[in-house]
Amino acid sequence: MIKRFSLLILALSTISCIGAQRQSEANKKLSLAEFAISNLYVDNVDESKLVEDAIRGxxxxxxxxxxxxxxxETKEMNEPLQGNFDGIGIQFNMVKDTLYVVQTVAGGPSEKVGILAGDRIIAVNDTAIAGVKMKNTDIMKRLRGPRGSKVNVSILRRGINEPLTFRITRGQIPIYSIDASYMANKNTGYVRLSRFSASTGKEFSDALKRLKKEGMKNLIIDLQGNGGGYLNAAIDVAQELLANDEIITYTQGRRSPRTDYKAKSxxxxxxxxxxxxxxxxxxxASEIVSGxxxxxxxxxxxxxxTFxxxxxxxxIPMPDGSMIRLTISRxxxxxxxxxxKPYQKGDSEEYFKDIVERYNKGELTNADSIHFPDSLKYKTLINERTVYGGGGIMPDYFIPLDTTRFTDYHRDLIAKGILNQFIISYIDKNRKELTTTYKNNVTTFLDDFTVNDKLLKELISFAEKDKVKYNEEQFKKSEPIIKEQLKALIARDIFDMTAYYRVMNQFNDSYSKALEIINDPQKYNTLLKIKK
Structure with a gap:
């Protein structure tokens, strides 16, 4: 343990360019403290945890x-950003302690052996996972495994009395960073990015090529809720839009000289x-592209x-597979x-409460509540528009957060997973009718399918069985968003995520306003202050 601790000190010393032949006084104190505790303390101590706690501190x-x-934690963080993992290739939901297959990954291991949307996985390698209140993480550990390894799963399928057993050979499963891409109208393409991962650049360029073939002249990129990812992925996205040699971002820190990242031609x-x-x-990364x-x-x-x-x-990787992520520049x-944005050292709690404070101050609902001092004013590089520093990217057109449709009743439907569970149950009973009626035609579904009163009454009854008491006033207030979410979830389950967002975007104020502005040359040019 002392050797491991010394390796940590040495690694940190090397990275910070302090190539000393002997430890500093501070490092000696750390080593001595750890040595004393592990060798002299009155009770047994977990030396590994002791060192980890010291690092965290x-x-x-x-x-x-x-x-x-x-x-x-390192592995869990890296998988979504690396763009793939090894597993069986399903999207699933847990419904009352049962794993329900929402979709299989096209061409993935599960689809190849014949697993279908709507199947319930009740056992993995003879270990029951249904009705035992197993954690999602524990279930995923059983389903995931090295590429080429095999796993047996037992399936319940509607219309078949006996369980079915499948032997699946695990394979590489892609994790896509583009949730949706489609033509919003005859001239405007839409791309929604959920993260910036290793595969984002190629996914984005492929989407642009396809949309251009479909007639795209304008582009809406949706980064709402996108918490970022790899810098290189942000560069890949931005340089598809900028002129050759234009700076996308630069970094600089106390011991990190300025580094410029520029667009290619x-x-x-x-x-x-x-x-x-x-x-x-x-x-x-979302803020790098936006800025x-x-x-x-x-x-x-x-x-x-933005955030x-x-x-x-x-x-900074450690010998045991753990990792330090150390801030080195801005x-x-x-x-x-x-x-x-500003922060106080050692006060992470207040830092992450910032969004709540913005809401309390009215910043999320009223543009007039947002104030910047003159010292934070900057000018854009071509049209010399006024933009602001001070943390985050302030939009050119503000869209207030719509809180009018949200109620405690709706919150309970979401928090307890009622909407998801209800739609899974509904599709399970009506999948054949839905697929026959719409025959994989998303446009027909969007135009013709409506969430009627019968479906809403079934939802209310379903929710009451789960102890979500019906409140007529609150239900009426939230009815538009409930209907929207129900239709979107059905679209996702019988089509794909693009269909889901095509429904949800019909009620997204930011999307609607963007579509209006981008198709109105005069308004678009006025906001950009384009000089004629």
Missing amino acids: MLEKLDPHSSYMTPE SGLFKDGNVIILVDESSAS AIQDWDRGLIVGRR GKGLVQRP YYTPSGRSIQ
Whole structure:
């Protein structure tokens, strides 16, 4: 343990360019304290946990984003960003302690052996997972495994009395960063990015090529709720939109000299109107892309001020697979704005309460509640529009958070998973009729399917069985969003995520306003202050 602790000190010393031949006084104190506790303390101690707690304690005194992760946490963090993992290839939901297959990954291991949407997995390798209140993480551990390994699953399928057994050979399962891409109208393409991962650049360029073939002249990029990811992925996305050699972002820190990241000449969409949708949960890589597009007057930002995460972490791997993510510099937009919002060292709790404070101050619902001092004013690089620093990216067109449709009744339906469970039950009974009626035609479904009173009454009854008491006043207030979410969930289950967002976007104020602005040249140009 002492050897491991010394290796940690040595690694940190090397990274910070302190190539001393002997430990500093501070490092000696750390080593001596750990040695004394592990060898002299009155009770037995877990030396591994002791060192981990010491590392966490040091990092917590720095900034909100420097962190320590165990080997398990490191693996869980990396999988979505690396773009794939090894498993059986299903999307599932837990319904009353039973794993319900929502969709199989096209061409994946489960689809190849004949597992279908609507199947219930009740056992994995002879271990029951249904009705035993097993955690989702424990179930996933049983289903995932090395590529090429095999797993036996027992399935219950509607219309078949006896369980079916499948032997699945695990394979590489892709994790996509684009949730949806489609033509919003004959001229405007829409792409929703959920994360910036290793595969984002290729996914984005593939989507642009396909949409351009379908007639795209304008582009809406949806980064609402996108918490970020890899810097390189943000560069890949931004350089498809910017001119050659334009700075996308730069980083700089106490011991990290300024590094510029620039666009290359091979971008696929360097002309045409662009709007990026953001909100208070858009962070990091989302803010890099948004800041670059705004600063170069390449397009407009629509929504609400972004989170303000502009600290750069360097991963420092430990010998046991754990990792330190240490902040080494800051991200800046091309005009010189720091993306990082202010913080007090060692006070992460207040830092992450910032969104709540914005809501309490009215910043999420009223643009007049947002104030910036003159010292935070910057000018965009082409049209010299006024933009603001001080953390996050302030949109060019503000969209207030709509709180009028949300009630306690609706919150309970969501929090207890009632909507998801109800739709799973509904589709389970009506899948054949739905697929026959709409025959994989999303447009027909969007135009013709309606959530009628009968379906709503069934939902109310279903919810009451789960002890969500019906409240007529609150139900009527939330009815539009409940109907929207029910239709979107049905679309997702019988089609795909793109169909889900095509429904949800019909009620998304930011999306609607973006579509209006981007198809009105006069309004778009006025907001951009394009000089004629």
